[in-house]
Amino acid sequence: METNKTYSVNENGYYGVYGGAYIPEILYNNVEELKNNYLNIMNDDSFKKEFDDLLKNYVGRPTPLYHAKNISEQFKATVFLKREDLNHTGAHKINNALGQILLAKRLGKKRIIAETGAGQHGVATATACALMGLECIVYMGEADIKRQAPNVSRMHMLGAKVIAVTSGSKTLKDATNEAIRDWINHAEHTHYIIGSVVGPHPYPDMVARFQSIISKEIKYQLNNTIGKEDPDYVIACVGGGSNAAGAFYHFMENESVQLIGVEAAGKGIDTGHSAATLTIGKPGIIHGSKTYLMQNEDGQITEPYSISAGLDYPGVGPIHSFLHDVKRAQYISITDDEAMQAVLNLTRKEGIIPALESAHALAALAKFNFRSTDTVVVNLSGRGDKDLNTYINFLNESNYAK
Numbered sequence: 001m002e003t004n005k006t007y008s009v010n011e012n013g014y015y016g017v018y019g020g021a022y023i024p025e026i027l028y029n030n031v032e033e034l035k036n037n038y039l040n041i042m043n044d045d046s047f048k049k050e051f052d053d054l055l056k057n058y059v060g061r062p063t064p065l066y067h068a069k070n071i072s073e074q075f076k077a078t079v080f081l082k083r084e085d086l087n088h089t090g091a092h093k094i095n096n097a098l099g100q101i102l103l104a105k106r107l108g109k110k111r112i113i114a115e116t117g118a119g120q121h122g123v124a125t126a127t128a129c130a131l132m133g134l135e136c137i138v139y140m141g142e143a144d145i146k147r148q149a150p151n152v153s154r155m156h157m158l159g160a161k162v163i164a165v166t167s168g169s170k171t172l173k174d175a176t177n178e179a180i181r182d183w184i185n186h187a188e189h190t191h192y193i194i195g196s197v198v199g200p201h202p203y204p205d206m207v208a209r210f211q212s213i214i215s216k217e218i219k220y221q222l223n224n225t226i227g228k229e230d231p232d233y234v235i236a237c238v239g240g241g242s243n244a245a246g247a248f249y250h251f252m253e254n255e256s257v258q259l260i261g262v263e264a265a266g267k268g269i270d271t272g273h274s275a276a277t278l279t280i281g282k283p284g285i286i287h288g289s290k291t292y293l294m295q296n297e298d299g300q301i302t303e304p305y306s307i308s309a310g311l312d313y314p315g316v317g318p319i320h321s322f323l324h325d326v327k328r329a330q331y332i333s334i335t336d337d338e339a340m341q342a343v344l345n346l347t348r349k350e351g352i353i354p355a356l357e358s359a360h361a362l363a364a365l366a367k368f369n370f371r372s373t374d375t376v377v378v379n380l381s382g383r384g385d386k387d388l389n390t391y392i393n394f395l396n397e398s399n400y401a402k
């Protein structure tokens with residue numbers, strides 16, 4: 001039986017009042033098929049063996065839990081970085097893409113579709129499809145195609161077809177709409193690999209389970225290093241919320257671990273140019289699930305903005321809406337400028353160039369008054385290679401590097 005202490009999804013696909021599966025009837029069979037099979041497949045020994053082997057030998061897991069001494073000194077606590085940036089393809093997205101592709105194969109699907117914003121999920125999906133020899137179609141907003149050219153080239157090299165989406169703001173939300181439209185038109189043989197803990201049930205739970213490897217590893221790595229499994233804080237950035245869900249997963253039931261989600265405040269939450277969904281949004285329905293959503297008084301989705309394309313989404317995974325409402329996790333927001341300073345700080349202090357998304361989590365370190373005995377884990381969700389152009393432009397406009 002479920003107790004009200006649990007933070008897991010219930011059998012109808014809800015976290016509290018959030019989640020569910022608000023889908024057109026034509027997708028009902030696909031979503032039902034997934035719902036009825038995902039747990040059995042994921043618990044099957046042959047699946048586990050294949051997935052674990054790929055995570056170890058292809059992705060490079062376990063990723064290190066690095067004690068960052070220089071920023072520990074700076075922020076007066078013991079700070080560990082969970083190095084998801086060292087995964088194959090440069091971020092946590094590959095954990096989910098590989099998990100879903102193994103699942104799709106077992107469901108007999110031949111054609112894979114995905115949406116992508118910054119291109120990281122598109123690259124991870126194209127990588128998994130190349131490995132498994134499956135057809136791959138990635139929907140990407142025209143604006144993002146221009147912003148993220150290197151990732152578009154990677155997808156092409158990997159054999160994926162990238163379809164430019166020209167509707168709406170030509171970004172992630174519109175790419176997702178287009179991917180759902182494709183799924184409706186090719187429901188039978190197509191599996192849609194959603195890239196975060198969003199979409200209709202069972203996607204949010206399934207993706208959280210695939211990403212939960214992050215907190216599973218943190219637990220035993222902390223135990224090996226400091227002799228206890230649980231830190232005082234876990235901090236992660238939140239776009240759709242998958243790296244945060246994975247980093248929180250095995251700590252949720254231990255209320256002494258403070259869970260901090262960090263959204264993009266863009267140019268400031270009062271400027272109309274942000275993606276701080278849980279701070280300024282209201283509940284509504286987006287891409288098949290009920291969750292907080294940035295919307296105007298008429299319920300129309302408002303355009304999100306962040307310097308980082310991976311956080312530029314007007315919704316958030318339903319699990320985070322729930323953790324926010326019941327106050328199990330705390331959500332703060334970080335501006336473009338604060339994130340950029342955190343990029344430069346980590347680069348100079350630790351010799352690690354982080355992704356812009358991950359820099360939002362790093363910037364949160366300055367927002368808390370830690371006790372000197374606190375153990376803080378920051379999930380470093382990705383590496384900064386894809387953001388180099390943004391960094392170079394910033395450095396050229398400032399005097400930082402001179």
Ligand SMILES: *Cc1c(COP(=O)(O)O)cnc(C)c1O
Nearest residue numbers: 196239240241242243357381382
């Ligand atoms: C995609 C991405 C994110 C945001 O997605 P979540 O689902 O919120 O994790 C964060 N960091 C990096 C490096 C990404 O590529």
